[in-house]
Amino acid sequence: xxxxxxxxxxxxxxxxxxxxxxxxxxxxxxxxxxxxxxxxxxxxxxxxxxxxxxxxxxxxxxxxxxxxxxxxxxxxxxxxxxxxxxxxxxxxxxxxxxxxxxxxxxxxxxxxxxxxxxxxxxxxxx
Amino acid sequence: xxxxxxxxxxxxxxxxxxxxxxxxxxxxxxxxxxxxxxxxxxxxxxxxxxxxxxxxxxxxxxxxxxxxxxxxxxxxxxxxxxxxxxxxxxxxxxxxxxxxxxxxxxxxxxxxxxxxxxxxxxxxx
Numbered sequence: 001x002x003x004x005x006x007x008x009x010x011x012x013x014x015x016x017x018x019x020x021x022x023x024x025x026x027x028x029x030x031x032x033x034x035x036x037x038x039x040x041x042x043x044x045x046x047x048x049x050x051x052x053x054x055x056x057x058x059x060x061x062x063x064x065x066x067x068x069x070x071x072x073x074x075x076x077x078x079x080x081x082x083x084x085x086x087x088x089x090x091x092x093x094x095x096x097x098x099x100x101x102x103x104x105x106x107x108x109x110x111x112x113x114x115x116x117x118x119x120x121x122x123x124x125x126x
Numbered sequence: 127x128x129x130x131x132x133x134x135x136x137x138x139x140x141x142x143x144x145x146x147x148x149x150x151x152x153x154x155x156x157x158x159x160x161x162x163x164x165x166x167x168x169x170x171x172x173x174x175x176x177x178x179x180x181x182x183x184x185x186x187x188x189x190x191x192x193x194x195x196x197x198x199x200x201x202x203x204x205x206x207x208x209x210x211x212x213x214x215x216x217x218x219x220x221x222x223x224x225x226x227x228x229x230x231x232x233x234x235x236x237x238x239x240x241x242x243x244x245x246x247x248x249x250x251x
Contacts, residue, residue, distance in 0.1 A: 027217060030210055037207055045248045050188060052177040059173065072166075079160040086157060111167040118167075118174035 022081060029078035036071040056122055065123035069116055076112040080104065144231035152209050155202035162199040196250045197242070204241040208234045 002009070043064070048054050058064055083104045091097040137146060165187075172183035186192055212230050215221045221230055 027214070030214060034207070034211060034214075037203070041203065041245060045245065050184060052173070052180045055173055055180070059170075072163075072170075075159075075163055079156075079163055082153075082156045083160055086153065107164075111164060115167040115170045118170040121174040 022084075026078065026081045029074045029081070032070070032074045033078055036067065036074055039067055040071050059119060059122045060125070062123070065119055068119050072112060072115045072119070076108050076115075080108040083108075144228055144235070148209055148212075148231050148234060152206060152213070155206040155209075158199065158202040159206055162202070165195075165199075193250055197246045200245050200250065201238065201242045204238040204245070205234065208237050208241075 043058070047058060059068060084101060087097060087100045087104060091100050140146070169183055169187060172179045187196075212221070212234055215230075221227060
């Protein structure tokens with residue numbers, strides 16, 4: 001006899017809710033990050049120096065802006081999912097676990113908005 | 127006798143192997159890269175704030191002592207990326223037999239060391 005309700009069996013959800021979604025998004029962002037991360041690393045090697053003119057000029061180019069936003073977005077989502085698993089594994093207290101998960105969510109969201117806004121500001125700047 | 131006959135975790139019983147080493151290092155490098163993403167966001171924010179703010183940021187990011195975390199992040203980046211590709215092959219059900227899993231593990235270590243040295247010499251040092 002199964003303790004899983006027929007509805008939950010149909011939905012494919014265990015007691016963790018959405019575990020398949022978590023697993024899938026971690027892999028989806030991982031696959032996206034392979035070319036994006038390689039592009040980011042190789043791009044840094046092609047910059048003449050790290051002066052304001054060189055870096056801002058690089059980010060200003062449309063292809064750079066687009067790929068950089070995709071890289072930052074995929075990396076942030078991938079990081080959020082990974083940090084969530086680490087917190088769930090090692091932070092045992094109920095209050096501290098919820099606080100850590102919330103803190104991670106706020107930090108990831110805030111930093112992603114800051115990074116994407118910064119890229120757009122340079123992209124649309126003169 | 128507290129703890130006299132309690133079961134021990136596998137890493138206390140078995141000799142260290144490349145598979146278990148890369149498993150925990152993958153998690154550790156991932157966490158380090160999350161911190162690196164914070165540094166990257168701050169760097170981009172400084173860039174968007176103008177030449178003066180970017181110069182302030184570069185005073186830290188371009189300093190001699192900051193080469194240490196930059197090389198460390200490069201190492202984490204290379205290991206997490208190459209070992210992550212190894213994980214994606216496992217997700218597809220490929221590469222689980224003993225000789226393959228050990229060969230792919232040592233390949234990750236070798237590629238990580240070479241790529242870290244190359245990027246560090248080209249960009250950081």
